Amino acid sequence: MLKLRDGIVELYKKVATSLPPDIEESLKSALSTEVEGSTGRLSLSFILDNIRLARETVRPICQDTGVPVFFLKVPVGLSQIELKDTILDATRIATAKVPLRPNAVDVISGKNSGDNTGEGFPVIYFEESPGSTLTIDLMLKGGGSENVGQLYKLPIEDLKARRDLEGVRTCVLDAVVKAQGRGCPPYILGIGIGASKDQVTKLAKEQLMRKLNDKNRVEELADLEERLLREINELGVGPQGLGGRTTALGVKLGVNHRHPASYFVDVSVSCWANRRGRLIW
Amino acid sequence: MVRPVRVPMSDEDVLALKAGDVVTISGIIVTGRDRIHQYLFDRRASNKDIPFDLSGKILYHCGPVVKKLDGGYTVIAAGPTTSMRVEMFEALILREYRIRGVMGKGGMGERTMQALKENCCVYFHTIGGAAVYLADRIEKTLGVWKVDEFGPTEAMWLFEVKNFPAIVTMDSYGNNIHRDIENMSLNKFAELIGK
Numbered sequence: 001m002l003k004l005r006d007g008i009v010e011l012y013k014k015v016a017t018s019l020p021p022d023i024e025e026s027l028k029s030a031l032s033t034e035v036e037g038s039t040g041r042l043s044l045s046f047i048l049d050n051i052r053l054a055r056e057t058v059r060p061i062c063q064d065t066g067v068p069v070f071f072l073k074v075p076v077g078l079s080q081i082e083l084k085d086t087i088l089d090a091t092r093i094a095t096a097k098v099p100l101r102p103n104a105v106d107v108i109s110g111k112n113s114g115d116n117t118g119e120g121f122p123v124i125y126f127e128e129s130p131g132s133t134l135t136i137d138l139m140l141k142g143g144g145s146e147n148v149g150q151l152y153k154l155p156i157e158d159l160k161a162r163r164d165l166e167g168v169r170t171c172v173l174d175a176v177v178k179a180q181g182r183g184c185p186p187y188i189l190g191i192g193i194g195a196s197k198d199q200v201t202k203l204a205k206e207q208l209m210r211k212l213n214d215k216n217r218v219e220e221l222a223d224l225e226e227r228l229l230r231e232i233n234e235l236g237v238g239p240q241g242l243g244g245r246t247t248a249l250g251v252k253l254g255v256n257h258r259h260p261a262s263y264f265v266d267v268s269v270s271c272w273a274n275r276r277g278r279l280i281w
Numbered sequence: 282m283v284r285p286v287r288v289p290m291s292d293e294d295v296l297a298l299k300a301g302d303v304v305t306i307s308g309i310i311v312t313g314r315d316r317i318h319q320y321l322f323d324r325r326a327s328n329k330d331i332p333f334d335l336s337g338k339i340l341y342h343c344g345p346v347v348k349k350l351d352g353g354y355t356v357i358a359a360g361p362t363t364s365m366r367v368e369m370f371e372a373l374i375l376r377e378y379r380i381r382g383v384m385g386k387g388g389m390g391e392r393t394m395q396a397l398k399e400n401c402c403v404y405f406h407t408i409g410g411a412a413v414y415l416a417d418r419i420e421k422t423l424g425v426w427k428v429d430e431f432g433p434t435e436a437m438w439l440f441e442v443k444n445f446p447a448i449v450t451m452d453s454y455g456n457n458i459h460r461d462i463e464n465m466s467l468n469k470f471a472e473l474i475g476k
Contacts, residue, residue, distance in 0.1 A: 039448055042303065043408055046446065050411040063346045063358035063412040099357065101346045101434055110316075112432040144363045144386075144409065160474065170474050177470045180463050182363050182387035184409035231473055235466040240409060241387060242448065243462050273410045 001086045007279055008090035008136065013098050015138050015277040016065050018055045022212045023188070023249065023274055024048070030186060030239070030246040040244025047239070047272060062273050065100040066140035068122035069205060073135040080126050083134075087124060091116050103143070125202065134281040137209055145187070145271040148179035149204075151197060154263040163263040165224055168193060169231075172251065175267040176232050181241010184271035187248045188212070189232075192266045194256030204268035207252035209276050214252070221253045239272075283446075289337030290381040292401045298449045300456035304405065306445040309423065310339040310384070314362050316435040317427065322370040325377065332426050333439050335378040339405070342367065342385030344434035345416070354422045356440070360412035361386040364404075372396035388450055388459030397453050404451035406459075418445040 027048055034041035054061040070087060074080065092115040094100055104118035105111070116122065129135075152171040154163045159174055161167035172191060179187070190210075192203030216222035228251040238244025249272065258264070286294065288308030298304070311333065313321070320326065328334065345359035364371075364385030371393045375383060383389070383397075384405040397404060407415065424439040450458040 039301075039303070042448075046408045046411045046414060050408070050414040053417070054413045057413065059413045059416075060346060060358045061412065062410045063344065063360050063416075064362070065346070099346060099348060101344065101358075102432065103434070112434065114432070142410075147363065147366075173470055173473060177463075177466050180387065180466070181406075181409075181459065182365055184386065234473070235469050237462060237466050240406065241462060242406065242450065242458060243465075271410055 001082060004281060005086050005090045005093070007281065008087060009094045009097060011136065011138050011277055011279045012068070012090065012094035012100065013058070015140055015275045016060045016098050016100060017058050019051050019061060019273060020211075020276060023272070024051055026212055026249045027051070027186070027272060030249065033246060034239065034244050038244060039242040040239040040246065043239040043242065044246070060098065060100065061275065062142060062271075063101055064142045064144065065098075065103065066142045066275070067103065067146070068116065069139045069141050070122060070124045071137040071206065071209065072124065072126050073129040074126055075132050075134060076128060076130070078134060083126070084124060087122065088117050091122055136279040136281065138277055138279070139205070139209060140275040141205070142184070142271050142273065145183035145269045148175070148183035149266070149268045150175040150178065151201065152265040152267070154265060165220065167263075168265050169224060169228060171265045172228050172267055173231060173235070175269065176235060176237065176247060179269055180237055183269050184273070185237055185241055185248065186239055186246045186272050188250045188270040188274045189248060189252065190268040190270070191251070191253045192256070192268070193253070193258070194264060195259040195262050197264055199256055200264045200266040201268065203254045203256060204266040207254045208268060208270050208274060210252045212250040216253060218255070221255065225251045225253055288339050288382070290339070291337070295381055295401045295403050295453050298403050298452055299454070300449055300452045300458050302449040304447050304449060306339065306405070306447060307443045308441070310341050310440050310442055311335060312341045312343045312345065312438040312440070314342055314344050314435060315366060316431045317437050318367040318370040318374060320427070321374050321378070331437070333424055335380060337379065337381050339382035339384050340375070340380045342383070345438065346412075347422075347433050354425070356416045356419045356422060358412035359416040359419060360410055361407050363387050364389050368393060375402050376400050384447060388457065394451060394455065394457055397451055398455055401453050403449055403453055405447035406450040407445070407447040415445065418442050
């Protein structure tokens with residue numbers, strides 16, 4: 001487990017300091033679509049300089065190194081208790097070594113634990129899986145973009161949003177309009193649809209782990225992802241919320257079966273710094 | 282054209298700035314986020330309690346990553362945090378402490394907008410997430426307040442910055458780029474969903 005611990009420390013370092021190439025490429029192409037001399041274009045050029053500088057100097061891309069969220073696929077027989085302890089150890093080491101900003105705050109005392117560990121912190125999801133490889137996905141989820149996420153319960157009369165994919169579309173557009181520039185656009189949006197609140201919020205987060213070019217296997221959802229991306233970019237919120245053509249880089253939908261009475265839609269928003277990475281063991 | 286801004290700022294300096302101006306800031310700024318705002322609002326800490334003078338300064342909404350070294354502190358990453366969270370405190374704070382500039386990301390609400398007009402003050406938006414680039418524009422850490430009680434993220438840091446980039450998005454005349462963009466996007470939204 002010691003080698004695994006060091007592997008997770010390295011994963012933290014990589015995820016905090018270097019942005020996935022698909023997102024960097026997407027930001028580069030966004031820059032060329034923004035008008036010369038506009039604040040949108042200026043913002044993107046600062047962002048791209050920052051990404052390069054963070055990678056070269058091995059420093060965190062953003063000072064908010066977020067809530068670490070782990071998705072584990074665990075082979076049969078590997079202890080989840082030991083894995084959790086290993087992740088906690090790696091988190092303490094990474095916080096001092098990378099360094100990460102200590103973000104775990106005790107709700108009662110207001111005290112920061114200082115090492116990014118605490119009750120339910122980091123967030124860890126385990127799933128047993130066939131085969132012999134352990135897959136560890138890590139996302140560092142910034143607080144600013146997490147705060148602009150929204151949970152919807154369809155139908156919503158005010159928005160004329162019914163219990164269908166058109167209603168989902170309205171919710172996603174509404175979430176972006178409400179977020180404006182407060183969560184650091186261009187955004188990546190993960191949407192989860194289903195029967196229970198806890199399940200859709202996790203499902204929405206999982207969508208943020210998908211690569212930007214990952215096409216939905218369900219045709220109707222793939223079409224809606226494409227349409228939403230186009231429409232969100234027509235809203236004109238723009239990079240940093242200061243206006244422009246690029247408000248989002250990607251929209252990803254995930255669905256579960258729902259209850260006849262319930263139609264929950266969770267919109268999870270990631271800032272442009274969608275820091276995600278994978279360790280295969 | 283990029284306009285240089287020197288801190289501390291005078292009334293004339295503030296009045297010369299208009300929404301849309303791209304600036305580079307040089308001089309002394311202080312940080313403060315959720316806990317500092319709540320503390321200043323509740324306790325009205327006097328200038329004697331705070332180890333540095335805030336008048337004429339820029340209050341930067343930022344919780345940096347800092348590393349403690351033998352000779353002091355090094356700032357590793359220092360981008361802005363969302364300003365809207367301190368909306369309920371800001372109007373009083375910038376009046377009480379004679380702040381001339383507020384800096385963060387995403388803009389602020391009507392109450393702060395009004396306070397900017399009344400107190401000759403301006404709001405700068407700087408680039409969210411550009412934490413390393415911005416940290417490299419901090420030349421020196423001159424002091425810190427409340428670091429033991431609040432921790433390094435929530436403490437008030439006194440920084441000397443040089444050529445720190447920002448955009449004036451809310452000026453002292455009532456112009457507000459965030460509000461304009463919001464209205465425009467709301468119209469587009471209504472059009473898209475056929476309301």
